[in-house]
Amino acid sequence: MRILISLVSGALFGLGLIISGMTDTKKVQGWLDIFGEWDPTLAFVMGGAMLPMVIAWKATQVRTPLTADKFPAANTAGIDRDLIIGSVFFGIGWGLAGLCPGPAIASLSFGGSSGVVFASAMIIGMLSTRRLQTFFSKTENTPKTLP
Amino acid sequence: MPMDWIYGLVGGVLIGCAGAFLLLGNGRVMGASGLVFGMFKTTDRRIWIENLAFVSALFIAPMLFVRPLNIGPTHASENVIVVAIAGLAVGFGTRLANGCTSGHGVCGISRFSLRGIAATMAYILAGAVSVVVFKHFLGAI
Numbered sequence: 001m002r003i004l005i006s007l008v009s010g011a012l013f014g015l016g017l018i019i020s021g022m023t024d025t026k027k028v029q030g031w032l033d034i035f036g037e038w039d040p041t042l043a044f045v046m047g048g049a050m051l052p053m054v055i056a057w058k059a060t061q062v063r064t065p066l067t068a069d070k071f072p073a074a075n076t077a078g079i080d081r082d083l084i085i086g087s088v089f090f091g092i093g094w095g096l097a098g099l100c101p102g103p104a105i106a107s108l109s110f111g112g113s114s115g116v117v118f119a120s121a122m123i124i125g126m127l128s129t130r131r132l133q134t135f136f137s138k139t140e141n142t143p144k145t146l147p
Numbered sequence: 148m149p150m151d152w153i154y155g156l157v158g159g160v161l162i163g164c165a166g167a168f169l170l171l172g173n174g175r176v177m178g179a180s181g182l183v184f185g186m187f188k189t190t191d192r193r194i195w196i197e198n199l200a201f202v203s204a205l206f207i208a209p210m211l212f213v214r215p216l217n218i219g220p221t222h223a224s225e226n227v228i229v230v231a232i233a234g235l236a237v238g239f240g241t242r243l244a245n246g247c248t249s250g251h252g253v254c255g256i257s258r259f260s261l262r263g264i265a266a267t268m269a270y271i272l273a274g275a276v277s278v279v280v281f282k283h284f285l286g287a288i
Contacts, residue, residue, distance in 0.1 A: 002172075002197055003196060003197060005168065005169065005173050006169065006204070007200045008168060009165045009166075009168045009169040009172070009177060009204075010165070010201035010204030010208070011205070011207070012161055012162075012164055013165035013166075013177065013179075013201075013249075014204065014208035014212075015158075016158045016160070016161030016162035016163075016164075017209065018212065019157055019158035019161060019216065020154060020155045020157070020159055020161075020162065021151055021158065022158065023209070024219055024220075027151070029282070032271070032275045033275075033278045033279075033282065034279075035279055035283060036278075036283070041151050041154075041155040044153075044155035044159060045155045045156070045158055045159035045162065046256075047156065047159060048155065048156040048157065048160040048161075048163060049159040049160065049162040049166065049253045050159075050257050051163055052160060052163035052164045052167040053167055053170075053253060053254060053257030053258075055167065056167035056170050056257075057258045059171060060170065065171060065172060065173060065174030066171060067172060067173055067174070068173060068174035068175075069174075070174065071170070071174050075245070075262055078262070079261060079265045082243050083262055083266055084265065084266075084269050085240075085244075086239075086241065086242070086243030086245070086266075087251070087265075087266040088240070088269055088273040089236045089237075089239055089243065090237055090240030090241050090270045091240070091269060091270035091271065091272065091274040091275075092240070092273050092274070092276075093232070093233040093234065093235070093238075093277075094233075094237060094248075094273075094277070095274035095275065095276070095277025095278040096229060096233035096281050096287070096288060097223065097233030098222075099221075099233070099237070100179070100241075100247050100248045101179040101183055101237065101241060101247045101248075101249070102205070102247070102248065102249050104237075105179065105183060105205045106205055106208075107221045107223075108206055109209060109210035109213070110209070110213050110218075110220070110221070111220075111223055112220075113227075114223040114227075114230045115221060115223060117227055117231055117234065118223065118230045118234040119234065120234065121230070121231040121234025121235045122183075122235070123187070123238060124234075124235065124238060125234060125235040125236065125239040126180070126183070126187070126238040126242045128238075129239050129242035130242075
């Protein structure tokens with residue numbers, strides 16, 4: 001049952017991404033390009049996605065998940081350095097290629113070699129994060145617990 | 148152009164439905180970066196299969212529907228170095244920040260999470276600066 005829900009959710013996500021135009025890097029970069037020919041499409045995508053999600057979060061207050069005991073607890077870390085530095089790195093790459101993780105996977109079958117290179121590099125980046133994090137915290141001599 | 152906005156809205160609602168379904172069904176947050184990364188961790192076999200199912204469907208559904216729905220190309224840069232550097236930055240950044248556009252953006256903002264809102268502001272701002280620098284100054288994209 002949980003696997004079926006994951007499959008349906010992934011398929012809906014993929015369809016939503018291609019229909020909304022978010023697998024088109026020019027549309028994403030167009031949204032970020034405030035000094036060029038600005039494309040507001042991404043704001044409509046975000047707005048559309050908010051509607052079902054706000055209702056879903058409201059529903060989490062009065063019921064339990066279909067196949068689990070409880071909903072995930074909110075991250076209590078607050079706004080910390082990793083969150084901001086990580087998001088800045090992500091934003092730089094997002095602007096440079098016009099791809100983020102969801103569309104990168106959704107467009108893998110029709111995005112050609114660039115899509116494959118991006119997705120491979122992204123996974124390598126993900127897998128080396130912990131090592132880099134340890135390296136940076138060592139050089140700054142601030143031992144910190146990893147997530 | 149306005150037709151693109153309508154497609155954006157329709158696609159956005161579908162993305163929101165996908166997130167709502169995963170949340171209310173499995174009690175999990177739909178974050179693409181976390182789900183992709185989760186395929187390379189083998190701590191919990193049950194969760195690993197769920198992650199694999201989600202990412203496989205995310206890959207296969209567009210493959211099947213890209214022709215029938217007449218979806219255009221990705222227009223991604225042909226420059227391998229640019230694409231590889233961008234991919235590394237996205238992979239590293241989303242793991243350090245523990246989320247991307249779907250996790251912090253779609254799921255975080257709709258929860259009115261301060262972390263989600265702060266992260267979204269940070270990556271949109273960095274993304275806008277990135278486009279200005281790489282497109283308008285360096286001409287790399």
